[in-house]
Amino acid sequence: DTGVSQDPRHKITKRGQNVTFRCDPISEHNRLYWYRQTLGQGPEFLTYFQNEAQLEKSRLLSDRFSAERPKGSFSTLEIQRTEQGDSAMYLCASSLAPQNTEAFFGQGTRLTVV
Amino acid sequence: AQSVTQPDIHITVSEGASLELRCNYSYGATPYLFWYVQSPGQGLQLLLKYFSGDTLVQGIKGFEAEFKRSQSSFNLRKPSVHWSDAAEYFCAVFLGGGYQKVTFGTGTKLQVIP
Numbered sequence: 481d482t483g484v485s486q487d488p489r490h491k492i493t494k495r496g497q498n499v500t501f502r503c504d505p506i507s508e509h510n511r512l513y514w515y516r517q518t519l520g521q522g523p524e525f526l527t528y529f530q531n532e533a534q535l536e537k538s539r540l541l542s543d544r545f546s547a548e549r550p551k552g553s554f555s556t557l558e559i560q561r562t563e564q565g566d567s568a569m570y571l572c573a574s575s576l577a578p579q580n581t582e583a584f585f586g587q588g589t590r591l592t593v594v
Numbered sequence: 595a596q597s598v599t600q601p602d603i604h605i606t607v608s609e610g611a612s613l614e615l616r617c618n619y620s621y622g623a624t625p626y627l628f629w630y631v632q633s634p635g636q637g638l639q640l641l642l643k644y645f646s647g648d649t650l651v652q653g654i655k656g657f658e659a660e661f662k663r664s665q666s667s668f669n670l671r672k673p674s675v676h677w678s679d680a681a682e683y684f685c686a687v688f689l690g691g692g693y694q695k696v697t698f699g700t701g702t703k704l705q706v707i708p
Contacts, residue, residue: 484637513695522598522684522698523638536694571637573696581626581645581688583696587637 484586486572492592493562500558501589505574512555513583514547515571516540523571529555530577562593598687600699607675608707615670615702617685625687627668628696629659632682641683644668655679680706 485504493499505512510531515523526545527537531552541547544562549555559566569590573583599618607613619625626645630638642653649661659670668685685699 522700525695528695582643585637
């Protein structure tokens with residue numbers, strides 16, 4: 481297992497366009513998290529899944545954001561009508577609950593909205 | 595309010611010198627505690643974690659951290675810093691129970707000078 485992988489690593493998009501990111505967690509992990517990190521800040525929680533169920537969403541996740549994990553394996557995060565303020569690093573993490581609370585992070589997707 | 599505080603935004607140390615990065619948390623109960631490291635443009639790597647038991651925990655890359663309940667602190671230390679340790683360091687907490695997410699501090703950027 482190569483760990484958590486995210487695709488793409490970098491995305492540049494024009495304001496108003498839609499973008500979608502993919503996260504493949506560690507295969508046996510049942511919990512998957514999305515975080516957003518802006519320059520000079522720590523990662524901020526966006527949402528998490530337990531298997532295919534989305535159990536919590538942050539207030540940071542506006543209605544332009546949607547996340548799915550249809551089969552309890554990979555997850556997608558879509559941002560509609562992107563704004564310049566969406567420019568950030570989007571990090572995915574996975575863990576095995578409840579046995580292990582340690583979250584393993586992917587390398588992130590860097591989004592730049594121009 | 596619940597929070598994780600890293601009071602030092604930026605620290606510079608000489609190679610070979612000792613290092614201590616501070617972390618304080620503000621929660622009603624003792625959370626699970628973590629230190630992560632992030633190199634530029636990369637995801638986060640777990641250095642060490644504290645769940646219970648011995649309050650001095652050893653991590654990877656020669657790092658250690660000490661949990662002090664009376665001070666609500668979990669400071670990260672290394673006896674001798676190497677140039678490759680230059681990165682950003684994040685303290686994080688996981689509460690468990692109904693709070694199934696890791697919350698991060700704002701990070702401390704470490705610069706190592708020859």
